[in-house]
Amino acid sequence: MKLIRVHALSTFIAMLIALYAIFIFAPTERTMGFIGEVQRIFYFHVSSNWTTFLATFFVFLCSILFLLKERREWDIRAATAAELGALFGTIGLITGILWAKPVWGIWWTWEARLTSFFLLWLILLGYQMLRRVVDSPAQRAKLSAVFGILAAVDTPIVYMANRWWRTQHPAPVIAGGAGSGLDARMALTLCITLAAFTLLYFYLWRMRCELERAGDVIETLQRQLQTQGMEVR
């Protein structure tokens, strides 16, 4: 069996196990009363956010590698990682908002983690914007790599600035998150979900890179046909 098939299959199985663990295996959160079931969003939320950070890290890494080696492959990897980061970031934001309302009583609070995650999401969207408005592929790769590096260095600084900023201001009232004192079964469920999402991320990343490479091949073929005077639709 080809490696990608194995990867696909293991992602699928891991996702099924994660779903089972989240909805059946993990105990219902008790301190939240009748809304305890809501806590199950938490597993999706943490996993998508983790995946976003992972993707951002890869944008950073692949951008540096691209500038050093100038190989299209690293540009493809950085660009697709940023896309997936934006996708999982959107899932993370939405699940976070859905979770916050019943648990904290508010949709949103300008807490350090939330604020910097929101900013990271906006940066990832900005990165997509930048790629769309540069016409030359070579220049697009270089410019987005430069922006990717600047953004990746900036994000932790924003996070720290936010934390320090909070310590100088009255802290928002937040109930101790579900992270405090996790039940063993909950912790296991979280680990499984994290693993499943990581597998999913790498699977999507591979497929997305493959798609981009295929696009490159088609473009070259089209150009070859055009130089031979054939009409390309």
Add this chain to the structure above:
Amino acid sequence: MNFLNQVGAILWKDILTEYRTKDVLTSMLIFGLLVILMFHFAFEPDSLEAEKFGPGLLWMTFIFAGILGMNRAFAGERENDSLQGLMLAPVDWGAIYLGKMLANLVFMLLAESIILFCFALFFNFSLLPRWGWMVAITLLGTLGFASVGTILAAVSMNTRMSDVILPILLLPIALPVVIGAVESTAAILTDPPGESLTFWVRFLVVFDVIFITLPLLLFDFVLEE
């Protein structure tokens, strides 16, 4: 020509161009004053409120006026096809970055000093007792903004909608400057100055060091075709 002379020559060229046209400074100034006017109508602040929102608004004005200036930093070179000449000149490309950055810094500081004066006048701020701190904070904050702004202006110069794309790229990256500068400005408005003052000033210094070094390393890639 050594590196510093190269930086100086590019800075001088930009200042001379600006002195002859006065495009950037005038637009930044008028825009800044308009923001102050809008602030008045949007919030109708009394003196207490003005003190509370003042530092934030002051820096918002600086930042938005600054973006106007940044947009022009490379646009002129593009329109006159002089960027090619600049790149062919026997200078280190790092010197082009530093010269451009310092020119942006000078223009922003000039506009800011007048905006600051009007701001203090209109909203009855007295910054005089701590003008030394105010100068230091403005210098550090603007330096950080100009250093990130210059490289991102160079990035967006190569795009199809450069003036739209610049704020989208620049504002998130410059956010730490806004936090640091607003917090330290707020700290000098109270009497005695807030304890957080030295902390945020140091924070600005660290940001400036990182975001002058990093663009210097990356600028060559932006100019390469």
